[in-house]
Amino acid sequence: MFTGTKIKAPFFEIGPKAYLYGSDVVDLALAADAAAQKYNVDVIFTAPYVSIEAVARATSHIHVFAPHMDPIKPGRGVADILPESLLAAGATGVLLNHNEKPLSLADLKHIIARADELGLATLACADSLAEAKAVACLAPNIIAAEPSELIGTGQVSDMAYVLESTRLIKEVDERIMVLQAAGISSGKDVFRVIRAGAEGTGSSSGIALAADRAAMVDEMVGAVRQAWDEYIKNS
Amino acid sequence: MFTGTKIKAPFFEIGPKAYLYGSDVVDLALAADAAAQKYNVDVIFTAPYVSIEAVARATSHIHVFAPHMDPIKPGRGVADILPESLLAAGATGVLLNHNEKPLSLADLKHIIARADELGLATLACADSLAEAKAVACLAPNIIAAEPSELIGTGQVSDMAYVLESTRLIKEVDERIMVLQAAGISSGKDVFRVIRAGAEGTGSSSGIALAADRAAMVDEMVGAVRQAWDEYIKNS
Amino acid sequence: MFTGTKIKAPFFEIGPKAYLYGSDVVDLALAADAAAQKYNVDVIFTAPYVSIEAVARATSHIHVFAPHMDPIKPGRGVADILPESLLAAGATGVLLNHNEKPLSLADLKHIIARADELGLATLACADSLAEAKAVACLAPNIIAAEPSELIGTGQVSDMAYVLESTRLIKEVDERIMVLQAAGISSGKDVFRVIRAGAEGTGSSSGIALAADRAAMVDEMVGAVRQAWDEYIKNS
Amino acid sequence: MFTGTKIKAPFFEIGPKAYLYGSDVVDLALAADAAAQKYNVDVIFTAPYVSIEAVARATSHIHVFAPHMDPIKPGRGVADILPESLLAAGATGVLLNHNEKPLSLADLKHIIARADELGLATLACADSLAEAKAVACLAPNIIAAEPSELIGTGQVSDMAYVLESTRLIKEVDERIMVLQAAGISSGKDVFRVIRAGAEGTGSSSGIALAADRAAMVDEMVGAVRQAWDEYIKNS
Numbered sequence: 001m002f003t004g005t006k007i008k009a010p011f012f013e014i015g016p017k018a019y020l021y022g023s024d025v026v027d028l029a030l031a032a033d034a035a036a037q038k039y040n041v042d043v044i045f046t047a048p049y050v051s052i053e054a055v056a057r058a059t060s061h062i063h064v065f066a067p068h069m070d071p072i073k074p075g076r077g078v079a080d081i082l083p084e085s086l087l088a089a090g091a092t093g094v095l096l097n098h099n100e101k102p103l104s105l106a107d108l109k110h111i112i113a114r115a116d117e118l119g120l121a122t123l124a125c126a127d128s129l130a131e132a133k134a135v136a137c138l139a140p141n142i143i144a145a146e147p148s149e150l151i152g153t154g155q156v157s158d159m160a161y162v163l164e165s166t167r168l169i170k171e172v173d174e175r176i177m178v179l180q181a182a183g184i185s186s187g188k189d190v191f192r193v194i195r196a197g198a199e200g201t202g203s204s205s206g207i208a209l210a211a212d213r214a215a216m217v218d219e220m221v222g223a224v225r226q227a228w229d230e231y232i233k234n235s
Numbered sequence: 236m237f238t239g240t241k242i243k244a245p246f247f248e249i250g251p252k253a254y255l256y257g258s259d260v261v262d263l264a265l266a267a268d269a270a271a272q273k274y275n276v277d278v279i280f281t282a283p284y285v286s287i288e289a290v291a292r293a294t295s296h297i298h299v300f301a302p303h304m305d306p307i308k309p310g311r312g313v314a315d316i317l318p319e320s321l322l323a324a325g326a327t328g329v330l331l332n333h334n335e336k337p338l339s340l341a342d343l344k345h346i347i348a349r350a351d352e353l354g355l356a357t358l359a360c361a362d363s364l365a366e367a368k369a370v371a372c373l374a375p376n377i378i379a380a381e382p383s384e385l386i387g388t389g390q391v392s393d394m395a396y397v398l399e400s401t402r403l404i405k406e407v408d409e410r411i412m413v414l415q416a417a418g419i420s421s422g423k424d425v426f427r428v429i430r431a432g433a434e435g436t437g438s439s440s441g442i443a444l445a446a447d448r449a450a451m452v453d454e455m456v457g458a459v460r461q462a463w464d465e466y467i468k469n470s
Numbered sequence: 471m472f473t474g475t476k477i478k479a480p481f482f483e484i485g486p487k488a489y490l491y492g493s494d495v496v497d498l499a500l501a502a503d504a505a506a507q508k509y510n511v512d513v514i515f516t517a518p519y520v521s522i523e524a525v526a527r528a529t530s531h532i533h534v535f536a537p538h539m540d541p542i543k544p545g546r547g548v549a550d551i552l553p554e555s556l557l558a559a560g561a562t563g564v565l566l567n568h569n570e571k572p573l574s575l576a577d578l579k580h581i582i583a584r585a586d587e588l589g590l591a592t593l594a595c596a597d598s599l600a601e602a603k604a605v606a607c608l609a610p611n612i613i614a615a616e617p618s619e620l621i622g623t624g625q626v627s628d629m630a631y632v633l634e635s636t637r638l639i640k641e642v643d644e645r646i647m648v649l650q651a652a653g654i655s656s657g658k659d660v661f662r663v664i665r666a667g668a669e670g671t672g673s674s675s676g677i678a679l680a681a682d683r684a685a686m687v688d689e690m691v692g693a694v695r696q697a698w699d700e701y702i703k704n705s
Numbered sequence: 706m707f708t709g710t711k712i713k714a715p716f717f718e719i720g721p722k723a724y725l726y727g728s729d730v731v732d733l734a735l736a737a738d739a740a741a742q743k744y745n746v747d748v749i750f751t752a753p754y755v756s757i758e759a760v761a762r763a764t765s766h767i768h769v770f771a772p773h774m775d776p777i778k779p780g781r782g783v784a785d786i787l788p789e790s791l792l793a794a795g796a797t798g799v800l801l802n803h804n805e806k807p808l809s810l811a812d813l814k815h816i817i818a819r820a821d822e823l824g825l826a827t828l829a830c831a832d833s834l835a836e837a838k839a840v841a842c843l844a845p846n847i848i849a850a851e852p853s854e855l856i857g858t859g860q861v862s863d864m865a866y867v868l869e870s871t872r873l874i875k876e877v878d879e880r881i882m883v884l885q886a887a888g889i890s891s892g893k894d895v896f897r898v899i900r901a902g903a904e905g906t907g908s909s910s911g912i913a914l915a916a917d918r919a920a921m922v923d924e925m926v927g928a929v930r931q932a933w934d935e936y937i938k939n940s
Binding site: 485487489491493516518519520522523524536538542544545546547549550551552554555556559565570674 | 722725726727753754758779781790791793794909910
């Protein structure tokens with residue numbers, strides 16, 4: 001685990017995936033940057049590779065993550081993602097093992113090792129309780145515990161899942177932070193999941209497909225702060 | 236085939252693969268830009284995804300290519316390469332089916348169709364005579380006919396291979412330009428392969444690992460011009 | 471191309487895919503064997519790997535094919551399909567590049583080369599006209615020209631597609647036989663596609679999901695013979 | 706975890722990979738069968754798919770395993786390995802996540818679930834201590850803890866690795882049996898690794914490439930029994 005990351009609970013992850021591109025990605029990052037500052041919430045922004053540098057240059061409060069990287073060192077690999085290149089572009093972390101980019105255990109382990117070596121934070125996804133525990137054994141900074149059946153459905157993980165996955169992960173390594181994210185499509189969803197005990201949450205299509213993306217980012221990041229302050233902070 | 240590409244023979248392709256990253260990629264692109272202007276040679280620069288925008292912004296004479304793209308439309312695909320995003324970043328073409336990123340025939344066909352639709356030039360690789368002919372059936376703008384056994388070895392395709400692969404490709408579609416590239420590590424190699432009848436050539440490790448990369452680019456691009464003017468232009 | 475194959479037009483391919491297993495596969499093969507003899511039609515039976523030996527042992531008139539093989543020689547590859555092992559199990563050919571098992575151009579070429587070397591017939595799939603032509607450049611014995619959109623839909627390739635794909639393939643290499651197969655679900659479908667000019671056709675789910683599989687095989691293989699004798703034989 | 710498996714310590718796994726095919730595989734299985742009976746050792750024989758049925762038919766004392774299976778149910782999947790088909794062919798278990806066939810965490814989890822449902826034992830590979838612990842969270846019957854750097858080298862895992870990996874795995878789930886296998890090439894290697902505390906071990910190239918394979922199987926399986934009786938049984 002890279003112990004130098006500045007990300008702390010409560011946090012919020014935004015990923016435009018391939019829904020957006022070009023200036024729309026940068027505009028969304030600017031909205032995220034503003035909300036991060038306004039609400040004092042750590043915001044992770046997972047940018048498409050080609051937009052990482054532009055997003056990093058345009059913002060100063062968000063944590064810019066890459067959506068994947070390969071377990072390689074400088075050399076061959078014409079279309080591979082070199083970890084060093086992400087750092088040079090301004091990324092400070094990397095998303096791994098998303099269900100749209102599944103990794104073998106061996107690769108996941110090697111990539112986390114490379115990230116630790118270079119000083120990149122790692123956010124690894126797990127689609128079930130058993131996987132969440134398994135991923136915890138590899139010591140990423142954050143685990144996104146998202147039952148894959150819920151992704152994109154508008155259904156939120158229930159409180160029992162939030163509590164149980166958090167417990168299993170912390171039991172393996174209590175330093176790991178837990179993100180609960182499937183199906184977040186409004187500030188209310190965010191509020192509920194933070195109140196249920198998540199240290200962070202996030203949204204992809206819920207923001208990318210919103211009529212007013214900047215307003216939705218503000219609503220969601222604001223809800224993180226509100227739920228945290230009301231229910232978690234002093235508990 | 237995207238018929239609007241401005242690339243014409245003689246041309247030269249430079250790909251730093253994952254050998255270089257960050258400012259080294261941009262510096263190499265600047266050297267390529269200077270050589271393209273100085274020798275009036277079309278130079279294709281295949282940049283890592285994260286460097287495409289920086290390279291496109293810094294240069295004005297080279298053709299910036301991506302090293303791959305996925306056959307998707309805007310939507311899901313967290314670590315996929317959206318064709319529209321390449322265009323937005325300043326790319327004007329895409330390298331496909333490199334032996335370090337092999338594609339199925341079906342994907343190669345769909346990606347070329349997407350590139351044609353968006354106005355991106357396509358440079359598709361083929362590792363043998365039979366593959367060169369097969370790829371020609373899919374109508375990319377350029378085919379790189381590189382016997383994969385030679386890549387990175389310092390051995391150049393011989394004249395017989397150059398002539399035969401060019402003949403086979405043009406027989407299928409005479410609009411396709413042919414790049415002969417395996418094993419180019421000096422201006423002399425470039426000279427020989429252009430003199431042998433290639434419309435273009437290129438180098439990856441031969442440049443990325445050179446002691447003075449900018450000087451090597453100048454030497455190679457200069458050799459393209461010299462061989463072309465002496466042997467091909469008026470023939 | 472392996473020139474020793476005994477398969478000749480008209481022929482019919484049956485593939486239970488993963489719909490059936492165990493004795494159901496052998497029973498289907500026995501029905502295919504009986505129909506092949508009864509109608510004097512070359513029947514290719516693409517058996518799951520684990521059933522190849524049992525199918526080959528139980529039958530004497532059909533051509534037993536594997537659904538794929540890997541481009542390897544004896545050695546490592548714990549879950550790979552060694553070409554030599556297929557021959558030893560009684561297979562006489564191999565299906566390649568099915569849209570459920572797409573291959574890179576380079577692999578397809580190497581696998582066809584291995585099949586030629588060992589004396590295994592090759593049946594390669596192509597999902598569009600451009601792909602059919604491209605695959606023809608690699609010289610398999612048979613090309614299955616199936617627009618992938620139609621597979622499993624019950625819609626048959628129309629006559630224009632049959633004629634055009636056959637023409638394109640024969641133009642590249644007239645020795646290649648052409649199988650037209652998407653969407654065959656009855657003897658009538660078989661009749662139409664053979665009458666339209668296909669040298670062979672086939673069915674997978676149309677047989678595997680039929681209420682009486684043996685009767686469906688008899689109906690379809692009988693239709694091959696009837697259409698061939700009425701429309702093609704003496705033309 | 707499938708709780709009905711009859712495999713118990715001490716056990717030995719033999720996998721001819723793609724080194725052998727046809728009657729050589731069956732002959733090796735017969736030697737394994739004889740040694741299993743002679744020494745009363747549980748022997749797992751991981752047969753290539755095409756040989757599973759022949760091996761199962763020819764033997765009566767060994768546990769026949771497949772080298773992989775896919776997380777599918779009966780239906781499409783022309784070259785996929787249907788779990789039900791392995792059972793029908795006589796397999797009683799399946800090897801998973803070998804470093805020559807790496808699986809994503811999600812697939813590994815789904816395949817173990819399918820195996821549990823059907824009553825197939827699972828032997829999952831892990832290439833490092835962290836992976837061994839992670840795989841243990843998915844509850845296979847056996848974990849092969851093989852540092853991948855050693856596979857095929859003739860170097861045996863040292864006692865510290867044996868003890869530490871066993872401890873980590875049992876800590877997660879004490880029902881899981883541990884196989885320590887990298888680099889086993891003689892009866893002495895087997896003796897040492899069982900004496901060091903492994904519940905089982907195994908060999909692939911060490912047997913497949915031996916001058917007298919049957920003799921090597923006898924030597925290795927005999928060494929399992931001897932080391933177990935001398936050092937472990939009454940401890």
